[in-house]
Amino acid sequence: xAIVGSILxxxxxxxxxxxxxxxxxxxxxxxxxxxxxxxxxYKIGKWMALRTVGAEDLPEDRYPEIHRRVESLxxxxxxxxxxxxxxxxxxxxxxxxxxxxAGTVVVxxxxxxQLGPDEVExxxxxxxxxxxxxxxxxxVLGQGVASIVAIVAQWAVLLTGDNDIADFFLAIVVGQITQxxxxxxxxxxxxxxxxxxxxxxxxxxxxGEPLARALEKIDRGNQRRNESAVxxxxxxxxxxxxERGLARLFATHPPIEKRVERLRS
Amino acid sequence: MVDVRTLAAAVLGVALGLxxxxxxxTIVRVQxxxxxxxxxxxxxxxxGQRGGSGDAEETGVDGVxxxxxxxxxxxxxxxxxxxxxxxxxxx
Numbered sequence: 001x002a003i004v005g006s007i008l009x010x011x012x013x014x015x016x017x018x019x020x021x022x023x024x025x026x027x028x029x030x031x032x033x034x035x036x037x038x039x040x041x042y043k044i045g046k047w048m049a050l051r052t053v054g055a056e057d058l059p060e061d062r063y064p065e066i067h068r069r070v071e072s073l074x075x076x077x078x079x080x081x082x083x084x085x086x087x088x089x090x091x092x093x094x095x096x097x098x099x100x101x102a103g104t105v106v107v108x109x110x111x112x113x114q115l116g117p118d119e120v121e122x123x124x125x126x127x128x129x130x131x132x133x134x135x136x137x138x139x140v141l142g143q144g145v146a147s148i149v150a151i152v153a154q155w156a157v158l159l160t161g162d163n164d165i166a167d168f169f170l171a172i173v174v175g176q177i178t179q180x181x182x183x184x185x186x187x188x189x190x191x192x193x194x195x196x197x198x199x200x201x202x203x204x205x206x207x208g209e210p211l212a213r214a215l216e217k218i219d220r221g222n223q224r225r226n227e228s229a230v231x232x233x234x235x236x237x238x239x240x241x242x243e244r245g246l247a248r249l250f251a252t253h254p255p256i257e258k259r260v261e262r263l264r265s
Numbered sequence: 266m267v268d269v270r271t272l273a274a275a276v277l278g279v280a281l282g283l284x285x286x287x288x289x290x291t292i293v294r295v296q297x298x299x300x301x302x303x304x305x306x307x308x309x310x311x312x313g314q315r316g317g318s319g320d321a322e323e324t325g326v327d328g329v330x331x332x333x334x335x336x337x338x339x340x341x342x343x344x345x346x347x348x349x350x351x352x353x354x355x356x
Binding site: 041044045048139140141142143144146161166167169170173174176177179180183186187190246247250252 | 268270271273274277278281288290291294295298299300344347348351354
């Protein structure tokens with residue numbers, strides 16, 4: 001993982017050097033601009049995530065047990081209790097936004113209705129681990145680096161060409177391809193961080209079985225769904241689907257079977 | 266003599282366009298990862314690659330909103346057309 005992180009930093013370093021060389025910006029300005037760029041992405045991302053799912057505060061009087069469990073987990077994991085929110089997402093789901101000290105965990109109503117209390121605790125512990133490990137910030141940082149490198153690549157194409165229409169087109173294409181290449185490394189880190197969060201959650205709740213069961217339960221629901229009317233569409237997508245190369249390389253999560261296996265090992 | 270940059274625009278444009286058209290969910294993930302929580306769509310613990318949501322009209326079978334996928338496919342088609350145009354100018 002250190003190697004992947006170093007490669008990511010190297011991408012950023014090359015982009016920063018190019019910006020400093022071509023535009024003559026001092027190092028402090030490049031660093032300040034990068035931090036501002038990532039900071040704006042972080043703020044907008046958090047706001048949009050909560051807004052687009054229509055998340056509302058999880059009422060403590062209706063869900064006292066969840067609040068109590070999160071409080072206890074937060075204490076044992078050494079973080080402040082995050083804000084708890086609930087949303088209707090149509091599927092059992094949960095995600096964390098924000099950072100250590102200012103985190104928010106959103107759970108879907110479907111997750112609470114389909115999972116048992118200990119399974120919900122496993123899911124919550126996993127999300128709290130993401131906040132404690134600053135995984136959300138890491139992803140924002142990774143996307144920030146990918147975007148910066150892509151913008152620099154675009155400018156490199158533009159500044160070395162004749163400024164005709166083919167150059168503009170090539171710059172856009174090269175920018176996109178560059179961003180995808182850098183994101184390959186970010187996704188590799190993300191998959192690794194999922195395993196780490198699973199391990200931390202298992203440690204916090206005293207075993208990986210509840211989270212493994214939660215993942216299996218959700219996965220079984222998916223398999224039943226896939227056997228229904230949408231099966232044909234899913235199969236069509238399987239050309240690049242979950243088990244095949246490209247989608248797997250760009251996956252943020254490792255396969256559920258592997259996570260369950262590790263949680264139980 | 267063939268202009269290398271125009272040739273690159275043609276080849277890379279068509280290749281990227283095909284990727285946009287064939288795997289819009291991957292493109293959406295690349296663009297939204299870190300900007301929006303990656304877990305926001307699809308089911309818990311997954312990438313929205315399988316299963317998707319209960320509302321197939323709104324989110325499609327891969328958990329990515331259908332509208333987003335269509336938009337990515339339109340951009341992909343534009344890239345293919347653009348690439349094809351630059352290829353045609355080389356002939």
